[in-house]
Amino acid sequence: MTTCKADTALEILIGKWKHKILFQLMTHEVLRFNELKRAIPGITQKMLTSQLRELEQNDIIERNVYPQIPPKVEYSMTEYGQSLRPILEAMHEWGQNHIKHLEQAYSKAQE
Amino acid sequence: MTTCKADTALEILIGKWKHKILFQLMTHEVLRFNELKRAIPGITQKMLTSQLRELEQNDIIERNVYPQIPPKVEYSMTEYGQSLRPILEAMHEWGQNHIKHLEQAYSKAQE
DNA sequence: CGGCATCCATGACGATACTG
DNA sequence: CAGTATCGTCATGGATGCCG
Numbered sequence: 418m419t420t421c422k423a424d425t426a427l428e429i430l431i432g433k434w435k436h437k438i439l440f441q442l443m444t445h446e447v448l449r450f451n452e453l454k455r456a457i458p459g460i461t462q463k464m465l466t467s468q469l470r471e472l473e474q475n476d477i478i479e480r481n482v483y484p485q486i487p488p489k490v491e492y493s494m495t496e497y498g499q500s501l502r503p504i505l506e507a508m509h510e511w512g513q514n515h516i517k518h519l520e521q522a523y524s525k526a527q528e
Numbered sequence: 529m530t531t532c533k534a535d536t537a538l539e540i541l542i543g544k545w546k547h548k549i550l551f552q553l554m555t556h557e558v559l560r561f562n563e564l565k566r567a568i569p570g571i572t573q574k575m576l577t578s579q580l581r582e583l584e585q586n587d588i589i590e591r592n593v594y595p596q597i598p599p600k601v602e603y604s605m606t607e608y609g610q611s612l613r614p615i616l617e618a619m620h621e622w623g624q625n626h627i628k629h630l631e632q633a634y635s636k637a638q639e
Numbered sequence: 640c641g642g643c644a645t646c647c648a649t650g651a652c653g654a655t656a657c658t659g
Numbered sequence: 660c661a662g663t664a665t666c667g668t669c670a671t672g673g674a675t676g677c678c679g
Contacts, residue, residue, distance in 0.1 A: 421551040423616055425623030427534060431542055433672070440532040450641050461673060466642065476633065487640045488679085497629065504618045505534055512536030518608065522587065543654070561661050573655060577662065599659085601674045 426504065429475050434460055434468045439494070439505055442478060447493045477501065537615065540586050547616060550605070553589060554613055555590045558604045588612065620621055 430436050434457065441448060441456045450457070454465055469492060472478045475499035483489040541547050545568065552567045553558060565576055567612040580603060583589045588609035605633070 421548050422623035422627070423547045423551065423618060423619035425626050426619035427541065427547060429626075430538065432546045436538060437532050454641095462642070463644095463674090464672065467672095470569065476629070481616035482641095486679085488642080490641060491534060499623065500625070502614065506613050507618060508534035509532060511611065512533035514611070515536050515540075516533070520585070565661095572655095573662070574654090574664095575652070578652095593661095597659085598661080601661060 429472070429477065430504075432468055432471075434464055435472060436505060436508070438465070438468055438472065439498070439501065440476070440509070442492060442494045442498075442527075443505060447491050450492070451488050453492065455501055458499075472498075537612075539607050540588065540612075541615075542584070543579055543582075545575055546583060547619075549576070549579055549583065550588070550609075550612065550616055551620075553603060553605045553609075554616060558602050561603070564603065583609075 427500070430439075437457050437460075438453060441453055445452075445456075450465070450469075452468075454460060454462065456463070468477065469480070473480050476495055479493050479495050479498075481491040483491070533546055541550075547569075548568050549564060552564055556563075556567075561576070561580075565571060565573065565582075568576070580589065580591070584591050590604050590606050590609075592602040592604070594602070
């Protein structure tokens with residue numbers, strides 16, 4: 418416990434977009450490339466592609482290519498990827514609470 | 529739940545060092561500047577200082593200055609900061625498991 | 640549709656030196 | 660002891676254009 422292995426988890430979640438991608442895939446089961454792109458405002462194709470590749474390499478998500486024209490590629494979480502769910506949800510919850518916390522701190526500063 | 533507030537939590541944890549600092553403070557209650565520096569190999573003074581400042585601004589840690597020569601500054605987690613503990617621990621645990629997962633994937637690749 | 644290749648800006652991070 | 664201050668770097672992320 419003296420050494421910190423949270424690095425490993427953070428390495429996978431870090432990046433401006435990865436957790437957002439995972440959130441979409443946690444709530445949608447299966448999504449196509451452009452569905453993800455639409456669901457995540459501001460992300461560029463390049464970023465979406467690279468982040469998906471990294472998540473795929475880490476066995477967090479699965480990439481399914483349908484060899485047809487026009488191409489169709491579906492992304493979904495792997496069973497292993499599901500193990501991240503509690504962490505993501507905990508962070509999500511904590512984040513929401515933190516916003517309240519900030520508001521409280523702000524109103525106290527106004528007194 | 530459609531929007532992802534995990535951002536907020538990640539913003540606080542992101543950075544190469546913040547989670548390591550928090551881990552030390554989670555396991556040690558109170559630490560002085562140089563104690564932290566020694567406990568986290570590779571970190572520079574500049575990084576330690578800046579990361580501590582950011583955590584302090586987010587009300588995660590507390591900074592206690594003893595006005596004396598030589599100076600003495602102690603850092604500890606705030607009560608609010610303790611709310612991050614479950615997340616850090618979950619990530620730590622997940623990280624350890626992930627290492628095993630990688631080893632399994634590797635040995636399978638060898639078959 | 641779902642990419643990849645290229646170029647470019649920014650800022651996170653680091654090395655080093657100095658200070659009350 | 661616990662910091663600033665300054666400067667340099669390199670990776671991350673972003674904009675754009677082309678392709679099967």
